[in-house]
Amino acid sequence: MTTSLLVLIVLALGVGGYIVGRARALRGVGGDQRKLHSLPSYYGTNVAMKAIVPALLVMLVWLLAQPLVVESSVRGDLQEESVRQDRSVSLMMSDVRRLANGLDVAVESGMMTRERAANMRTEFTDVRERLGEAGVALGSAVTSPVLRAAQKYRALSETGDLLRTGIVLALAVAGLGWGIRNSTPEYRARNVVETGVRILLILASCIAILTTVGIVLSLVFNTIEFFRIYPASDFFFSTTWSPSFGGGSELGILPLLWGTLYISLIALIVAVPVGLFTAIYLSEYASKRVRSVAKPAIEILAGIPTIVYGLFALLTIGPLLLSVFGDSTVGWMDAGTAVMTAGIAMGIMLIPFVSSLSDDIINAVPQAMRDGSYGLGATQSETIKQVILPAALPGIVGAVLLAASRAIGETMIVVLGAGAAARLSLNPFEAMTTVTAKIVSQLTGDSDFGSPEALVAFALGMTLFVVTLGLNVLALYIVRKYREQYE
Amino acid sequence: MYDADHNRTESRVSQNEIKISSRNVQVYYGDNHAIKDVDVDIEDRLVTAFIGPSGCGKSTFLRCLNRMNDTIPICRVEGDIHIDGEDIYDKRVDPVQLRAKVGMVFQKPNPFPKSIYDNVAYGPKIHGLAKNKSELDDIVERALKRAAIWDEVKDRLDASGTGLSGGQQQRLCIARAVATEPEVLLMDEPCSALDPIATGQVEELIDELKQNYSVVIVTHSMQQAARVSQKTAFFHLGNLVEYGETEKIFTNPQDSRTESYITGRIG
């Protein structure tokens, strides 16, 4: 039975349970709804909940766990063979998986009986040829252990599927029965549904948290793996970045970190004054009409995908800078891709971010502060400079830090605008690259996930994660502190 | 009673010194006609109280006197207001200069999130009243002393103004207003956010301030009006109903609306 059919059956049981539970509760009081403890729909929901939720949860867990269990069991069998053949177990495992899939296809299309698929021996049949007839292409000849492993794989999966269907259905029916028996007038269905809803919400938040933990753990484990085969001191303190997949790479993070910080700095130099002045104008000077047009217009900038900014950098900013600083004039710049190009594009991207955060913060400064200042005979700009900005400063600093952490994590603009050369240089018109861009380039293409050249991506990601996390925590701390000031 | 008598003689002496005079003043918030035909002469060196039910326009009229209404886009003021014979709504008058001369203290204490010193020094600095640091120190000290808060804060001038208690904050705000050497001090319900002890301190202060300034105070408390003011104006629905000696307003009101209000029948 396919999974989707199973889900449909469980859901149908739930709907049926809803109707039956509701009806049974009403029948218990002779149709007089007021004598029930809860509204009739709560009794229905109670039954549906008990029928659906445990069954689907078990199914979900089973679906996740079954492949792991099956694989580890098959893997154990292959251990010996892998030593003999001098091939890694994972490579053999992918052969096994491919073969098992092939057998599935062959059985389904009627080319092969189930028994035959389960009992074939390489000694008597050319498996590769037989499968080829069924339209399944296999790369290499099938060896006997692989075939046996594939057959075991299929057998285990099949039993697992059968068991799963049985258990899930049994759970659904049991839940249904339990719920219906509960549907008596004095049963507190409303409270039970309330608890159920609460558990659902808790589960949802657990998923969010667990995913985060999972991401961090996968980063951490891969990073540890990397540091096992590559010295951490070289990674953190070497000033050269020259990966070569043939071996003998130098993987120093410093040039990348420098590129990241340099480009982010330029982006902030562009974004902070423009964004802040925009926010001041909009919140203090602009009339309602101007504000109602200008604010959405600026926020459109925030909706542009970063790849578009990247294109803008590549096609417009780069050539423009080249024509001003290139060989034809001062000769500081050799090509359109440079720190400056990416930095300016990124700065433009951050303007709406800085301006709308600062606008909120400036608006949060109480009107009483402005009145107090005007009442002493201060002009508008004196009031802004000496009262509003100092009062809003912590919040603005928080906004800038948040913008900085976005700049540090930005990838596409860098890939298109800054070039790919890892370099430690002070000249902003030279091409450089960032941590994020190098993570992309280390993991694209055919990479062997056991090599330091690929694993370094996780160490880079981890470093970046720590830096941006630190910035975000600092920013939130500052912003929160500032909020307290007026509460 | 002795005090009231004393005040009356004093006010008679200064009878001719009209500080602020308004004629035919109308204020509109959009279509809402908030102040109607207000004529009033406010005298120098005494305390004038504005009383009346909520929403009758006391704050609005007070804010006309230093053109704070200019900061509200939908607000429109018509009519004449003269201070020392000069039309303050004349085009040549800079509202910013005017507000240095007509100081204001607000309902809720609103010290800036700066040090106590900087709060008081703010006005003198932007108006260039001090030539150097020691002169500024003097101004700050004098203002804090005049606001009767010097003894409490002299050891912590660098502490934040927002860390003071409510009554101290309000006196700090008064010091801040006094520091720019105004001639008129407008106070919009300065005690409504304060406890009785702090209220007493501020009232005492107001009584002293009238020796140098013309003080206009909006208050909700009739006892307060009776305690601190020599003249009282009663507003109702945007009209100035009655204006005269405080004692007369409270003991022998001419208008039936005034009588109803002070006896608690409208409010």
Ligand SMILES: Nc1ncnc2c1ncn2[C@@H]1O[C@H](COP(=O)(O)OP(=O)(O)O)[C@@H](O)[C@H]1O
């Ligand atoms: N900023 C404003 N915008 C619009 N209407 C206002 C504003 N301030 C006051 N008003 C209106 O003006 C009238 C008088 O208000 P106000 O002067 O604050 O009264 P009071 O201080 O006597 O309680 C009220 O009807 C109020 O709704």
Ligand SMILES: [Mg+2]
């Ligand atoms: Mg008011």
